[in-house]
Amino acid sequence: MTYLVNLCICLMVAGMVRAATIEVGPRHRITSIQSALELVSDGDTIRVVGGTYREGNLAIRKRITIIGVDNPIIDGQKRYEPFSIFVPYVTIKGFTIKASGHSSVKDIAAVKIYDAHHVTVADNVLDDNFFGIYVQGSRQCTIRNNRLTAYGKTEQLTGNGIHAWKSDSLHISGNTIAGHRDGIYLEFVTHTEARDNRSLNNRRYGLHFMFSHNNGYYHNTFTGNGAGVAVMYTKHVRMEHNVFSENWGDAAYGLLLKDIMDSHIEDNVFFRNTTGILMEGSNRVQIQRNRFEGNGWALKIQASCMDNMLTQNNFIQNTFDIATNGSLVLNTFVQNYWDKYEGYDLDKDQEGDVPYRPISLYSMVVEKYPMAMLLFRSFMATLLDRTERMLPSLTPEGLKDDRPLMKPVFTLHETDDMNAGFIRRLGTAIVDE
Template sequence: MLRTLLALMLLSFGCLGSQNPLQARIDALSEGEVLTLSAAEYVGPLVIDKAIAIVGEPGTIIDAGGKGSAVTIKAAGVSLQGLEIRNWGGDLYEHDSGVRLLPGADDVRLLQLELSGPGFGIHGEQLKRPEVEYCHISGDDRRYLLDRGDGIFLKYVEAPELHHNQIASVRDGIYLENVDASRVSHNQFSRQQYGIHYMYTRNDSAWNNSAKWLQGGYALMSSKGITLEHNQVSAAIDFGILLNVTQQSEVHHNRVATIHNPKGDPAIASEGKGLFIYGAADNRISHNHFSDSDTGISVALGGEGNSLWRNNIENNQTQVRYVGSKSQEWSLLGQGNYWSSYQGWDLDGDGIGDTPYLPNDALDRLFWLYPEARWLMDSPVVLLLRWLQRQLALAEDIGVRDSFPLLQPIDITPKQEMKTNSQQSDEETHYAQY
């Protein structure tokens, strides 16, 4: 009997001794309390199941030991601030994350976190109103691109606020699936697949984000009601902005430059595209700048039915690529786009070309359909045929046409302030008047 009691006591002491000291401090807190951590390295993983705040002094590190998620949040109203979280697991099927938000973890605030690990930076599903601000998130660039986790992954989430974050070396910077009313601004993305990736989302807005050195900038896929404005992307490979089966969205005042695929082949549409419209309709695209790319704007697979006006399309190897058989008018209320390749005139001095601009003619479409004949494109006979076609308006009534080409570029001024809801509503009303 005595021997049994001693064994139970030793087992009890062993369990206490093996308990994570920081987890014990968290478990001892009451709802609403704040735990301030002094600079030190703490051992994870940690689980938070009550509404508390954890604030780290500079130099506070949480190390997950290379497996699982570093911090798992099960409760609403939790706040983390000023922590360096690192070395969590890389199992994407298990959703290994720096911070993992479980269903129902509403109103979580993640501020000024330094996150570094191979899995997801932040992963959340089935929750409301998370805030992620002023965080640095970096993945493992030794992994193949698609084997990395996303910087921020949110699925079935309402009204997330994601601002002023720096995200690098991940799969997608911010991945949103079945999300409503997200607001994403002032983030920086680099060395990843896409900066922001929307899938089946509704009524989102993104502004003043910057993306560089990645596969694609902003991918809007199977979504509705997105406002993408005042964003920048450069040095991407596949596209700057992608509209894929996306509807009723506003794309304006964005700057897209130097989208180039060194291995791309226009014959199979794999070249770099400033704007790629693929099966998308009823979108309004204005006041954007598309320049210095393989193709400025590419339209494919029923991508007609969008309004494009007052954009700058400058110095692209191919300004527009459209192989469809319908007529596309790219102007609105007497305002077209600025084309650096337009060679018409303006005799009445109203700033609008007197002859329409046809970025693609029947010869372009012929060479796209039969790429083996591309070597003829710059021959003297073809150049003469192009000139005659444009001067005498011999083109068929198909393809892209800008009836009111602008003679001067549009001024696209970057917008730096954080918008309030009322400002956003005012701007949406303004653009609805065009």
């Protein structure tokens, strides 16, 4: 027994001795990161002190930790991929990584992970790169607390901030992404969580994912992007406590749901977008406890959508609340708060005694003939809507809320907390622009 204990202790000590730390810097014995990569073994740590390092492509082929001390700069010189990771259990932390190469053929990134697992990229500044962090065919990777900024003038001149392809179980949190094509792009990515990220002023989408099932997106802010957030050909998505704001343009929206199934859109804020949510071909989606405020259209739901439940949402100061392109209604609206509702509540149960029809005839005219917006707030537009409400003929008769709420869903205290959090997050995003 004593022999076994001593053997275990010897093995532990041997393991500890093998885990070495190598210092790299202009005043150290080792002055280049490439030299340190040749010397290290699995489990070792490289500490790189402040300075600028122009060493071409740094290929990581050993299971190591690389830590930047006093913000060292890795300069790709507009030619190279600064970090390429080919093995699992690698950590890159504390660097400024800038000026990667650009290519219309190869997806060059500041940090690219190739078919690995348990890789962590954290607390870095990535500036003026083609792609920021690229995860390819990998799993159980963490991308945390990085700041990514690009400056491409068009979508073709810049890649995505955080890009993942054919990966599983990623953790993407606390990142700030600006100026890229898409802030976060996921394709064939599963069992992944994106939390507490800020994606703002990107050329196309703040978040864009396709064929990416069983994922969750929580407490993110998407502000001022070209077209907001696009969710396509996906099932089992949860999007909760996010802010979608200031996405303006002819084809812009806060959130696009394209062929989405069996998902949950809950407790989000859609503030000042051309369209809050645009739904096409989406089925069995639960949309509840969201706040739609100050949008052009709060919700556009196409006739190709069915079996969706919209309940306990607040519709406040939107130009138009709902729009659709068909007369057949296969979705349920119940117990939502509509600030344009003019009904009454004689039995005092906090629900209106007469149904509310959120689609106006004028909004349907504007949908087909955008120039009709010139008549907005005119007597003619008001007359059209009043007449249609009295004698519905062109708007979908079945699209109505039979139990509209008389007050917003949240209590005053809850609403104040929600507003405070939203304003704080939006204000921070605007300051950081």
